[in-house]
Amino acid sequence: xxxxxxxxxxxxxxxxxxxxxxxxxxDIDFDIPRHSIVSLIGPNGAGKTTFFNMITGLYKPTAGxxxxxxxxxxxxxxxxxxxxxxxxxxQNIRLFGNMTAVENVLxxxxxxxxxxxxxxxxxxxxxxxxxxxALERARELLALMNLLPRQDDYARNLPYGDQRxxxxxxxxxxxxxxxxxxxxxxxxxxxxxLELTEFVRSVRDRLGVTxxxxxxxxxxxxxxxxxxxxxxxxxxIAEGTPAEVRANPRVIEAYLxxxxxxxx
Amino acid sequence: xTAISSTAGGPTARFRGMLADRxxxxxxxxxxxxxxxVYGAFYNDLRQGALRPLFEALPMPSVNVLIVMFYYAIxxxxxxxxxxxxxxxxxxxxxxxxxxxxxxxxxxxxxxGISIPWWFxxxxxxxxxxxxxxxxxAPTLRLRGDYLAIVTLGFGExxxxxxxxxxxxxxxxxxxxxxxxxxxxxxxxxxxxxxxxPIPGPWGDELVFSNRNPVAxxxxxxxLMLLVFAICVRLRDSRLGRAWMAIRxxxxxxxxxxxxxxxxxxxxxGLGASFSGFTGAxxxxxxxxxxxxxxxxAVSISILIMIILGGMGSLRGVVLGAFVIRYVxxxxxxxxxxxxxxxxxxxxxxxxxIPILKDRIEAFTLTSYNYLLYGVILAVMMIKRPxxxxxxxxxxxxxxxxxxxxxxxxxxxxxxxxxATDFEAAEGHLATPESRPDGTDGTDGTDxxxxx
Numbered sequence: 001x002x003x004x005x006x007x008x009x010x011x012x013x014x015x016x017x018x019x020x021x022x023x024x025x026x027d028i029d030f031d032i033p034r035h036s037i038v039s040l041i042g043p044n045g046a047g048k049t050t051f052f053n054m055i056t057g058l059y060k061p062t063a064g065x066x067x068x069x070x071x072x073x074x075x076x077x078x079x080x081x082x083x084x085x086x087x088x089x090x091q092n093i094r095l096f097g098n099m100t101a102v103e104n105v106l107x108x109x110x111x112x113x114x115x116x117x118x119x120x121x122x123x124x125x126x127x128x129x130x131x132x133x134a135l136e137r138a139r140e141l142l143a144l145m146n147l148l149p150r151q152d153d154y155a156r157n158l159p160y161g162d163q164r165x166x167x168x169x170x171x172x173x174x175x176x177x178x179x180x181x182x183x184x185x186x187x188x189x190x191x192x193x194l195e196l197t198e199f200v201r202s203v204r205d206r207l208g209v210t211x212x213x214x215x216x217x218x219x220x221x222x223x224x225x226x227x228x229x230x231x232x233x234x235x236x237i238a239e240g241t242p243a244e245v246r247a248n249p250r251v252i253e254a255y256l257x258x259x260x261x262x263x264x
Numbered sequence: 265x266t267a268i269s270s271t272a273g274g275p276t277a278r279f280r281g282m283l284a285d286r287x288x289x290x291x292x293x294x295x296x297x298x299x300x301x302v303y304g305a306f307y308n309d310l311r312q313g314a315l316r317p318l319f320e321a322l323p324m325p326s327v328n329v330l331i332v333m334f335y336y337a338i339x340x341x342x343x344x345x346x347x348x349x350x351x352x353x354x355x356x357x358x359x360x361x362x363x364x365x366x367x368x369x370x371x372x373x374x375x376x377g378i379s380i381p382w383w384f385x386x387x388x389x390x391x392x393x394x395x396x397x398x399x400x401x402a403p404t405l406r407l408r409g410d411y412l413a414i415v416t417l418g419f420g421e422x423x424x425x426x427x428x429x430x431x432x433x434x435x436x437x438x439x440x441x442x443x444x445x446x447x448x449x450x451x452x453x454x455x456x457x458x459x460x461x462p463i464p465g466p467w468g469d470e471l472v473f474s475n476r477n478p479v480a481x482x483x484x485x486x487x488l489m490l491l492v493f494a495i496c497v498r499l500r501d502s503r504l505g506r507a508w509m510a511i512r513x514x515x516x517x518x519x520x521x522x523x524x525x526x527x528x529x530x531x532x533x534g535l536g537a538s539f540s541g542f543t544g545a546x547x548x549x550x551x552x553x554x555x556x557x558x559x560x561x562a563v564s565i566s567i568l569i570m571i572i573l574g575g576m577g578s579l580r581g582v583v584l585g586a587f588v589i590r591y592v593x594x595x596x597x598x599x600x601x602x603x604x605x606x607x608x609x610x611x612x613x614x615x616x617x618i619p620i621l622k623d624r625i626e627a628f629t630l631t632s633y634n635y636l637l638y639g640v641i642l643a644v645m646m647i648k649r650p651x652x653x654x655x656x657x658x659x660x661x662x663x664x665x666x667x668x669x670x671x672x673x674x675x676x677x678x679x680x681x682x683x684a685t686d687f688e689a690a691e692g693h694l695a696t697p698e699s700r701p702d703g704t705d706g707t708d709g710t711d712x713x714x715x716x
Contacts, residue, residue: 078516079523079525095517096514099510107506115502117503117531
């Protein structure tokens with residue numbers, strides 16, 4: 001187990017989550033190579049978001065081990081996981097609605113800033129410089145997402161697509177090495193979806209982050225993923241390139257039912 | 265959309281950061297300083313001299329009423345950190361006020377024969393209250409919403425009871441006296457040393473800041489309030505302030521952005537408590553006596569009402585809320601009572617014998633109906649202006665945003681409609697039938713475990 005290849009950003013071994021008697025996720029081994037775009041798919045209730053929540057520390061795994069860059073993060077608290085280098089977005093957008101776009105991104109930068117709270121009272125020069133740099137960085141991230149003109153709007157007032165993109169900007173602000181996107185194109189029209197897909201790819205290329213997607217839109221999944229992992233009933237039923245997964249009878253069965261698999 | 269943008273301010277003007285532009289704030293503060301100094305300095309002359317008719321005809325606040333208004337403003341600013349910034353409902357804020365006041369009583373009164381100058385005592389009082397805040401917060405801040413409110417409510421009830429009963433402690437097991445009097449019990453602590461500066465002047469050999477020299481005490485509490493206000497402004501505009509607001513908006517999302525929610529909430533509790541301790545130290549020394557009855561549940565609630573009245577999270581708002589509530593309570597109601605009480609009592613005397621009611625009306629005093637008035641204020645505010653008198657822009661927009669102006673409404677509802685069509689279009693294009701972009705698939709149940 002210690003001999004995990006170093007080119008993996010994230011690696012889980014046998015992670016499992018039980019809610020009472022219900023096994024939501026069962027003994028998943030999962031590897032994410034550095035700089036890749038990996039998708040996690042599966043029907044509803046397959047355990048995708050539970051898996052996400054274990055990686056990000058919102059749930060503590062019942063069993064198993066999670067390593068980020070070779071360091072164990074199993075059972076770490078959410079903020080510790082973020083500091084270790086994982087950023088995330090949420091399936092149902094969870095922005096800070098009564099804060100402006102730029103403030104949302106500044107919250108993402110929170111743990112990269114070092115100023116103490118008592119310094120905020122007398123404001124030493126070092127703190128002012130740090131805040132200026134943070135503001136500049138936040139604006140850069142907003143510009144990257146084409147949200148700069150909206151920087152002073154409350155997150156709540158942004159159109160849906162902008163909110164999705166602001167959430168990504170906020171996650172990127174945490175300086176993550178691994179970005180977890182939970183259904184980023186949900187509720188988007190085909191144009192916005194296409195745009196976002198392109199954007200996800202460019203984020204990977206330009207910022208050098210690794211991306212793990214949960215996605216229902218097969219066009220998106222097949223278009224940008226280098227590897228796809230399929231969960232069903234909490235278990236991993238397939239893994240491989242998009243083409244391999246698409247041809248896998250168990251996957252077809254999980255999505256379309258047994259009859260379809262037989263004919264396929 | 266343009267209308268929305270303009271309510272949110274121009275580029276960067278709305279940004280509550282280090283470059284924030286707070287036009288008008290400084291002017292209000294200066295007016296407050298000058299007005300208070302002038303009013304305090306000339307209060308006696310004005311009341312007995314040129315403006316005597318005015319003072320007799322109108323409910324002008326006395327210097328002592330102004331002092332109460334100011335120190336309640338500090339209490340409101342402190343509770344605002346907990347409730348307004350971090351969104352933690354604390355119904356027992358008075359507990360920390362007890363810590364501040366009794367620390368002062370222990371360290372600067374004949375009760376234990378200790379007489380440390382107030383200027384040092386206040387530091388100890390702030391420290392003790394902050395520590396109490398952290399100690400209460402550490403085990404309880406895992407709770408959210410209602411549960412936290414109940415725990416703090418209990419704590420606020422316990423503290424005055426302790427103060428009332430810790431006057432007869434059996435320390436014989438530790439080689440101490442059998443009836444050690446720690447708190448003075450029901451009769452409280454009296455006298456407490458007032459803050460004193462060894463400056464001779466027309467006021468005598470030394471300057472005393474207590475109800476013996478209320479004008480000096482007024483200036484002291486004005487300075488303390490401005491200090492606390494400035495600290496609150498800077499905390500709000502800092503990294504910590506943003507973290508508090510993020511927790512208030514969505515605690516799970518805040519944690520997922522790298523904010524250590526437990527320590528951030530503890531800081532809110534500790535800092536809020538320290539302001540309360542600060543005020544307690546002033547209250548004890550200014551009034552030179554404290555009693556357990558001064559710290560009942562109604563104090564916690566009245567501070568909360570000040571915050572709601574002024575506008576949760578708005579610093580100017582909560583100060584205004586404190587001023588209004590204390591002014592109404594201490595100056596306006598007694599003034600109105602002067603007109604109303606006698607006629608009502610006369611009516612009561614003329615009434616035929618009705619059990620209970622007749623006695624009540626015969627002994628009518630308007631000031632004892634202050635809590636009824638608070639209730640009415642709360643109800644009216646909730647209906648007419650839920651965001652408070654001087655709200656922060658975000659809350660105002662949140663509570664009225666959908667209907668501010670027709671232009672804005674068209675803009676937003678147009679966009680909502682657009683989003684809805686996009687949503688349907690996207691849903692139609694989704695490859696798998698079970699996709700639910702609204703997140704109802706239930707697997708995201710991150711809130712489920714939170715209350716446990």
